[in-house]
Amino acid sequence: xSKLGQAKRIIxxxxxxxxxxxxxxxxxxxxxxxxxxxxxxEDAADDTVVPLPNVSAEPLAGIIExxxxxxxxxxxxxxxxxxxxxxxxxxIKEKSNEQLKELxxxxxxxxxxxxxxxxxxxxxNRLKNKSVEYVRAFFGIENDFTPQEExxxxxxxxxxFEGVDEx
Amino acid sequence: MPKLPRDIIADILSRVPxxxxxxxxxxxxxWYALVSxxxxxxxxxxxxxxxxxxxxxxxxxxxxxxxSIDYEAFGDGVSRNLSRQFAYPTRSIYDAEILGSCNGxxxxxxxxxxxxxxxxxxxxxxxxPKPDSTSTDEDSVFYGLGYNVSVDDYxxxxxxxxxxxxxxxxxxxxxxxxxxxxxxxxRIQYPHSSINIDGPGILLNDTVHWLGT
Numbered sequence: 001x002s003k004l005g006q007a008k009r010i011i012x013x014x015x016x017x018x019x020x021x022x023x024x025x026x027x028x029x030x031x032x033x034x035x036x037x038x039x040x041x042e043d044a045a046d047d048t049v050v051p052l053p054n055v056s057a058e059p060l061a062g063i064i065e066x067x068x069x070x071x072x073x074x075x076x077x078x079x080x081x082x083x084x085x086x087x088x089x090x091x092i093k094e095k096s097n098e099q100l101k102e103l104x105x106x107x108x109x110x111x112x113x114x115x116x117x118x119x120x121x122x123x124x125n126r127l128k129n130k131s132v133e134y135v136r137a138f139f140g141i142e143n144d145f146t147p148q149e150e151x152x153x154x155x156x157x158x159x160x161f162e163g164v165d166e167x
Numbered sequence: 168m169p170k171l172p173r174d175i176i177a178d179i180l181s182r183v184p185x186x187x188x189x190x191x192x193x194x195x196x197x198w199y200a201l202v203s204x205x206x207x208x209x210x211x212x213x214x215x216x217x218x219x220x221x222x223x224x225x226x227x228x229x230x231x232x233x234x235s236i237d238y239e240a241f242g243d244g245v246s247r248n249l250s251r252q253f254a255y256p257t258r259s260i261y262d263a264e265i266l267g268s269c270n271g272x273x274x275x276x277x278x279x280x281x282x283x284x285x286x287x288x289x290x291x292x293x294x295x296p297k298p299d300s301t302s303t304d305e306d307s308v309f310y311g312l313g314y315n316v317s318v319d320d321y322x323x324x325x326x327x328x329x330x331x332x333x334x335x336x337x338x339x340x341x342x343x344x345x346x347x348x349x350x351x352x353x354r355i356q357y358p359h360s361s362i363n364i365d366g367p368g369i370l371l372n373d374t375v376h377w378l379g380t
Contacts, residue, residue, distance in 0.1 A: 101169045108175060120175065124182035132193050140170055144196050153193045159290060160189035 012049040019057040020049065023064055030067040032111035052110070059106035062099070066091060066115055092122050097138055100126075129165045177201055181210040185288045212270060227273055227287065229263040231255070235287040256283045256292045266323065267312025269370055274312040274323055282323065284312075284347070298325050298352050300341040305330035311368030311375035321347040324375065328363060338363065 011028035013021040028034045028050075037050050052060065069091075073084050095103070104119040127135060136143060145153065154161065171179075180188060180202065188211075192199045201207060215223065222239040233253040255263065259277035266274040266282070273285045274295075279302075282295040302308050307328040314321050326342035340357035362379035369376045 098169070101171060104171065104175060105169055108172070120178045121182055123179050127179070127183055127191075128187055130187075132190055135191055135194050139176065139194075141195050141198070143194070145193065150193050153199065157189040157192060157290075160186050164190070 009046065012047065013060070014049050014051050015055050015057045015060050016053050017056045019060075021057075021060060021064065024068070026071050027064060027068045030071065030112055030114075031063075032113070033109065054109045055106045056102075059099075059102040062095075062103055063106055063110065063112065063115065066118075067112065070114065088118060097126070131164050131167055134167045173197075173201075177207065177210070181207065181214045185211070189289060225287070227265065227268065229265060229275070231262070233263060233275075233285075251287065253285065253287065253290065256285070256294070257281050265367065266310040266325070267367060267370065267375070269312045269314050269321065272312065272321065274310075276310075282345075284321075284323075295323065295345060295347075296350060296352060298343045298345070299354075300325065300327045300343060302327040303330065307363055307365040309364045309366060309368065309377055311370065311377070313368075313370060313375045314373065316373065318348075323347075324368070326357065326364070328357070328365075 009025040010022045011025055011034065013023055013028065013034070015021070029038075033052075034050055038044060041048070055063075069087055070079075070084070073079050073081075073087075078084060092100070100119065100123060104116065104123065107115045107119055127138070130138075135141075143150065176198075180191065180198075183191070188202055192202050222237060224239075226236040226238055228234045228236065232255065234250050235253070236250045255277065256275075257277050259281070261278055264276045266276050268274065271286060271288055273287060275283045275285055277283065280297045282297070283292050284295060285292040307330070308326070309328075310323070310325045312321065312323050323345040324342065325345075326340055329339040329341075331339065338357070338360045340360065342355050342357045343352045344355055345352045359379065364377040364379045366377070
């Protein structure tokens with residue numbers, strides 16, 4: 001990979017919807033899938049374009065933003081500090097549930113452990129105190145219980161239904 | 168609308184507090200199976216241990232009804248989270264006795280030989296078979312609940328050292344171990360016939376300890 005004194009290496013990534021991204025090497029190497037691509041193709045030319053057929057441009061842009069910030073945090077020794085928490089909180093604040101799901105699918109495909117951890121935690125937090133109906137809608141799940149079966153399960157865990165938020 | 172794969176859903180659910188999770192059992196049949204899976208309980212336990220903001224310790228009282236108290240929640244003003252109550256799982260003349268607790272499970276004894284395993288978090292309980300040995304008030308009785316990682320099973324130990332033993336070096340002890348997976352009691356040798364032990368064991372570093380006299 002990049003040798004000392006050389007200019008910063010840029011990695012080219014191409015999304016499913018045909019957009020080309022130019023990403024700094026340390027950021028692109030956060031994606032396990034990109035890293036193994038270059039590990040397996042050691043003599044790949046510098047201008048090799050890595051195809052990402054399962055990711056579209058919008059979530060990829062979001063992922064690059066997240067990983068870029070976290071690579072910098074680590075370089076500055078800020079990992080685990082308040083400014084990271086602040087960044088993470090800002091990062092998800094404006095994201096809709098749909099965007100979060102797109103991000104988690106993309107992070108899963110690209111295999112970015114740290115981000116995947118953060119996103120699953122975020123979704124778990126959004127589901128706390130939510131009704132069963134909300135959760136079904138969130139995940140796009142169809143209820144396959146008969147009304148009687150559902151009633152029986154609800155009765156079994158009646159105590160768990162106190163204090164659920166309004167949808 | 169994107170759908171998430173099952174392993175990601177399982178990961179998300181393992182981070183949701185149990186109370187909310189129990190409701191999510193009614194989302195669909197697949198989730199019911201997922202949340203009821205013992206593998207899932209292990210994942211949840213691992214997540215809870217990794218998350219140092221969760222207080223892993225609670226007080227369990229053998230009052231009537233039984234109570235579990237989250238003593239670290241004191242003073243946060245959410246009183247309904249402080250204490251949870253549990254009905255006795257069986258008719259009992261005497262107070263319940265705690266035989267041991269391990270990984271959030273509590274083993275309880277009612278009226279001397281009715282044993283139950285309770286998960287105060289999910290409120291699930293299960294009656295255990297009765298051990299063979301009986302005891303009188305004069306006998307030394309020791310007991311404990313532990314988890315054996317290598318075979319992934321919980322075990323309940325109950326030992327009775329007869330008060331009518333012949334001398335301090337030949338104690339008449341009967342020790343039984345219940346393996347939860349097979350749900351059967353088996354007898355083991357009492358290893359230290361020169362030592363007397365009595366009462367509940369202390370679970371420390373995955374091993375049950377008793378103080379001998």
